Amino acid sequence: MSLQTLKRKFGQPTNSGAFGFSGSYADPIRNIDWILIAVVALQSIIGLFNVFSTTHLRLLDQEFDPYFYTQRQAGYIIAAAAAAAIVMALGHEWFRTQVGALYGGLMLLLVLVLVYGAVRGGARLSFNVPIVSFSLQPAEFVKPVILILIASYFSEASDTKIDWHHFVMSLYIVGAPVALILIQPDLGSATVIVAGVVGILLVAGARRRYLLMITGLSIATMGTVMVNGFIGTYQLRRLVSWLNQDSRDKALESVVLQVRFAKRAVSTGGFFGKGYLDGPLTNGKYIPVQFTDFPFSAIAEQFGMLGGGVVIALFAVMLWRVWRIAQMARDRFSFYMTCGIFTLMTFTIFQNIGMTLGLTPVSGLPLPFISYGGSHMLAMGIMVGLVQSVHMRRLE
């Protein structure tokens, strides 16, 4: 059913209803993708339970409240839902108009975080926001903003093909924040942003050589920073351990063991899993940072192939809904942005579950909606809001 048909059928929207919403079928409020919302909500709830199962024993060990992280995650979910609602209400077009300011602000934060950021695991990724003791990770918010900016930029190009000028400009736009993120260093976020941009380039009709170029450039950049020791040997170790997952090298031990136990946790889950809160490796705290980086190992251990399958299936449904929204997007900007978000989410999911299964190297990427983390939940909420907004306003 095309746009024209619908418009003919239901007539032009009028702005006469309460809160400025009309009774038209094209009214944004009537076009929320409830399936997407349901799926995301379900994933978040699964995530919440998973956060509890992976953290309560660790907290008890430290004589902390075992619900500490779970409560916080619940707060993040609510905050993310609120963020999504706000984005939906404001509409993605509004963000397009504000993207310059947002980009500038984030660049500033990225610079500041390098100086004032809290050091965690040898990297300066986040600010500790005092009062609510929330650790703000600017790189997470760069993700939606970059995608909006690039989508907006490319949608203004007249041709269906991206020309050289636009391509080079996009490299500058993306390159600046990515470089700052690499310095932090947060290789995972950097690659995910590039992946999202590549997704937009793909659908925007970039020449094949551009795609090759940006891929080559990314690899070269990564190679350079690694060889220079710019990011430190830690990231390099993750890559080497991925290539030698059975290595007995002492230097690689921490990463190798982390992945090995994650894999064992998944493997021993079997079909039905060990049962909630009965995962021996999860309970034994064998997998460091399991609640942020390896949540899937806890799900697969406790709920087995069934639980892991459900989570992957829910992601599939979520991605299908996003893909469908991209298909229905009313304009080029919406289309590009949605595709960018689709690519970014796909890449993040694959990368996170993949590293749990030993398919991809370890990186600090969270699993959308499931991993513990405020910034990531908020960023995901914003991205879902943007996609919803595209869906809601597709008939306007």
Added chain:
Amino acid sequence: MAINNRSRRLTALGLAAVVLLSSLSVRMWFMQAVQAKDNELVVLAVRTRTIRLLPERGRIFDAKGRVVADNKRILTVTIDREVLKDPIDRLEMFQRLSGPLVMPIEMLFKRYEDKRFGPLEALPLKEDVSEETALFLAERIEDYPGIYVREEWKRNYPFGAIGSHVVGYIGAILPKTLAYYKSIGYDPNERVGGYGVEQSYEPILRGTPGYVRYEVNAQGKLLRLIERVEPIVGNDLHLSIDMGLQQFAEQALETQLVLRRRVEAGNVRLPDGTLDPLFPDAVYYKAPAGSVVVMNHDTGQVIAMASYPRFDNRWFTGGVSSNKFAQVFPQTDDPDLSVLVNRAISGRYNLGSSFKPFVAYAALNTGQLPGNAAYVFDDRGTYKLESIPSDRCQQGVKCVFRNAVCRATGSPCRFGNVTVEDALAVSSDAFFYKIGEQILTERGYKPILEEQVRLFGFGSPTNIDLPNEFAGTIPSKALKKRMADIGAISQESGKAYYVGDQVLFSIGQGLLSATPLQVAAAYGVLGNGGKLFTPHVVQQVLAPGTPDKTPGVADLTLSSVVERFDAQEPVSTVDMTGDRLAPIVRGMARVITGPGVNFDYYHKTTGELLFKGYPYDVLPIAGKTGTAQGFGNLPWNDSSAFGAFSLDPLQPYSAFAYLEKSGYGSQAAAPVVKCIFTALAQRYKLDGVIAADPLNIQSGIAAPPSYLRNPSCLAGGRSDSRD
């Protein structure tokens, strides 16, 4: 915007996502369906610590309930291997432990590297530490992380050397049996029965180990108790061995051997009666070893089983150094010296004339003797083979076989007209030469004699419940070929089975060999009228928990039996109908009581003089002497054999003694058996069985000597007959 282009690109994007998510699913399926089992095991091992709880080993009681093997609770210090992972921590920990454990650091490192201790279990550092040491470590658990003091059991043998060949000992699992024990769930560092009933009843005595399993986290900290399975105490064994008689048999055997060493063996004389210049000096009997078996022939239960040289089984639990151990139990190729051989079941012995009763039975059972018991043979001291033509005899084939020499005449004894009964009483070789030859030549050279003696269990293991039993050999074509193949005899002589072989076989020489236990069991068949039993040293397997009546003596009336061997069916029966048994028994009774035969002069039977003082009216017996020719047929190499069985159905005992290189049957072995039956007839006051002195690890001898308090039962007139 070109819609087509857009949808094509979007499809590509979607497909990429489908591929990525599918690869995740496939990978997850592979890990959870295919690799799950292996990983499950690994994870189980990694995330748990198992502490084995060893069961208390079953006790062993003798026939009267005396505890011959029990357990002492000891404390063993172990350490969690996780604590020792880092080489620096390991060294530091060992340095600190060396003092309290009184153990050099090198020894601790040796332990650490010892492959016997499983990599996933706590490493035992020292066994049998004092309560004080255990307490010292327990109070300083913060300084000694990973240390655990566990209770274990140490085997204790209160009577030391008495019956140790039967009781056996426990020790480390030997490399060659490691795979077997692992396969039935043993831990490589467990101690298992290495000899005697400790070995043959190993799984029954051992019980079932229990364990405590804890879940641990990645730092090795105990999270929770997963399960605790209590060990199940092993079953007790009730032996048929009576330690009183066992001690007496060992004393009689050792006393007699020592006495025989003071006796000069006869000189070697040339056919003309002059001294052989090769052997001008008098030689004493070496009497290095021997064995006695006493059994109840109505049940197959072994009452005493002595083997000399003896050893004290506490050497194996004494924790002595390997050097010391090698000094006590030297590795030797000299069969005279080997200590760790139970000669009663492993001795491969020629039997000499003590085998004749079975040849007699073969003749009577197959009708080889015309007129059977009434058949009379004129024994003129020699027997010339009838089946070999005279011309071949003149070409050097041995055709003429002689009786043993009679001291009175200096030439082979001549017994005149003898029946089978007489032949047994005075041990006429010629009579049996004839049977041996003719049972072969007159019956188409079939192995009739072999088949007949096999009825009594010769040539096959008795299947007694002890390890390392020798099956014995019976001369036959197949045996000769096998022996030639392994190089024991020349290829030339291994070619065929000759009449000469058969003739030697008929008097218990040549390639015939048997263990003392086999002969005792075979004599038992004569004693019980034809029933062949599987001998047993264990009469009952008892459930754990039999209380002690007095310290060291179990109250067997309160025990519950798991399995019993004391009322078994015979494995086979030998036809003793008609006049098959009586002439044999009569002949063998005459060996004890006389009379002999009159020819030229009165020939006493081989035991007549010796058993003069024996209380025959209390416990009537029948027996047979045997002298087995040793190497070179030299007099000092004669081994002495004597077997006897009771004629009183209410006292169904059979006994057999064999004393290596100790002289004639009537000189060495017969007195020992006489002592045994004197004791069985309650005419000898046995020594009390008292707990042995603590093992003297300085001594360096396998077992202290043990002699008869009153050796008078060994005394008595000796026959001069080498039979």
